[in-house]
């Protein structure tokens with residue numbers, strides 16, 4: 001598969017969150033505020049979308065106002081882990097250079113203060129915005 005086709009494939013899928021995941025992400029971000037919070041996303045790769053239906057608290061995570069992370073080698077091998085979500089207590093929900101350099105999985109979700117549904121954004125490995133919706 002060429003790189004171009006691969007990119008088109010990725011853009012075609014959208015991200016869907018269960019309401020429990022969206023609410024869990026909001027609550028977790030508020031709990032860590034004014035530091036960043038980080039979670040692992042569990043989900044299923046469907047034909048037309050990536051469905052996120054679980055959140056996992058990473059072991060040995062570290063948190064600061066401009067940084068959050070966890071040692072990837074401490075994670076058990078789990079094929080349902082498809083990315084991470086983290087909060088930005090300050091500024092926007094755009095990925096930082098640091099975020100793109102420490103990308104884990106297929107997608108990255110970022111939520112910024114004040115942590116509401118409309119502050120949630122999703123990105124692929126290249127930092128491209130991916131459409132995201134919350135399951136009705």
Ligand SMILES: [Zn+2]
Pocket residue numbers: 086087088095096099110
């Ligand atoms: Zn970030």
